[in-house]
Amino acid sequence: MFTYQMPTRIRFGTGESSQLPDELTKLEFKRLLIVTDPGIVSTGIIDPISESLQKSGIHVETFDQVAQNPRDSDCLYGTEVFQGIHADAVLAIGGGSAMDTAKTIALLAKSGGNPSEYADGHRPYQEMAPVICVPTTAGTGSEVTRSAVITESFTHRKMTLKHEKMRPILAVLDPRLTVSVPASVTAATGVDALVHAIEGYTCTITSPISKAYGAEAMRTIIPALPIAVSDGKNLEARTKMLEGSLLAGLCFGNADVASVHCLAEALGSVYDTPHGIANAIFLPHVLRFNAQDNIALHADISRLMGYSNDAQDDDHAVEQLINGVFAFTQSLGIAKLRELPDVNERDFDKLAALAFANGSTPSNVRTITLEDYRMILSNTYHHA
Numbered sequence: 001m002f003t004y005q006m007p008t009r010i011r012f013g014t015g016e017s018s019q020l021p022d023e024l025t026k027l028e029f030k031r032l033l034i035v036t037d038p039g040i041v042s043t044g045i046i047d048p049i050s051e052s053l054q055k056s057g058i059h060v061e062t063f064d065q066v067a068q069n070p071r072d073s074d075c076l077y078g079t080e081v082f083q084g085i086h087a088d089a090v091l092a093i094g095g096g097s098a099m100d101t102a103k104t105i106a107l108l109a110k111s112g113g114n115p116s117e118y119a120d121g122h123r124p125y126q127e128m129a130p131v132i133c134v135p136t137t138a139g140t141g142s143e144v145t146r147s148a149v150i151t152e153s154f155t156h157r158k159m160t161l162k163h164e165k166m167r168p169i170l171a172v173l174d175p176r177l178t179v180s181v182p183a184s185v186t187a188a189t190g191v192d193a194l195v196h197a198i199e200g201y202t203c204t205i206t207s208p209i210s211k212a213y214g215a216e217a218m219r220t221i222i223p224a225l226p227i228a229v230s231d232g233k234n235l236e237a238r239t240k241m242l243e244g245s246l247l248a249g250l251c252f253g254n255a256d257v258a259s260v261h262c263l264a265e266a267l268g269s270v271y272d273t274p275h276g277i278a279n280a281i282f283l284p285h286v287l288r289f290n291a292q293d294n295i296a297l298h299a300d301i302s303r304l305m306g307y308s309n310d311a312q313d314d315d316h317a318v319e320q321l322i323n324g325v326f327a328f329t330q331s332l333g334i335a336k337l338r339e340l341p342d343v344n345e346r347d348f349d350k351l352a353a354l355a356f357a358n359g360s361t362p363s364n365v366r367t368i369t370l371e372d373y374r375m376i377l378s379n380t381y382h383h384a
């Protein structure tokens, strides 16, 4: 038994972002709030889009105060800006942080309250302003998902707001916009997309549709990511990565993520670690833990990712998967846990508790306890 819902219109292709004025005019939007971050503004991506929209008669205001791990306070401030200009819709241009902030602003502007109230189930998701997403990284897939991850400022807790109403109405994916992303961010966001495919494929609430998307995402990302990292101007690799992250979004967006994300979000909330880097650090260690009870499933993943073939038995395929993923993340230059600033073993009990309390813990394919999280943290920290 499963349900699969995807109302987002998707436009994909080089140069497609130039179609935004046409698309938004058809939707009869007159006043738009662009949500982005200062890094994106400095790449010069925003100005031409904003100017082309204004030429089409759409009033545009830009809110560029999005943080790396977006905070509730930013969303509340953005909501005031949205209401101040009487906007009809929110246009997110950026990575997952911009898109998640945009979704949350669109929710707060129409349904009131603050992000914690929704995450804790104290306020119903009533109405949303329409959200349009233009991703500039190949990573989060947030352009097609129903969730937003927001940090509660005073507790540093990462909260997930999740509702079918939060799905964007339109996603415009233009690989050209991802060409200027630095190699380190390309690597981190690309591994995030890979983890979405793996966790969406393996989680307890997956479906045949999610698995089909996840399988294709894994097959697409593994060969494309090293090229996109080493040769950022390679438009073919950038296109494949944007395709892979979209497919991964379509995979987990109707399923869930699992323990890699639970640990990554805990790390991000305590040390502000970029999401993709945190995911990459934990991925091989969680795979090793999960595979112990789910050998055939992980052998499948190993074959999908090209680390083994049908001629090899499942045990061998799983071994190849773990070794292959370790080598893959290392080749992309991902830091080790103990190399990250401020990370201290004294915090591991707190990190384990945060990961265990994450709403996606029950979705992990292998039942995982607080002690298991503690053990994985320790293994990751001490791994050579």
Ligand SMILES: [Fe+2]
Pocket: 140, 192, 196, 261, 275, 279
């Ligand atoms: Fe993610």
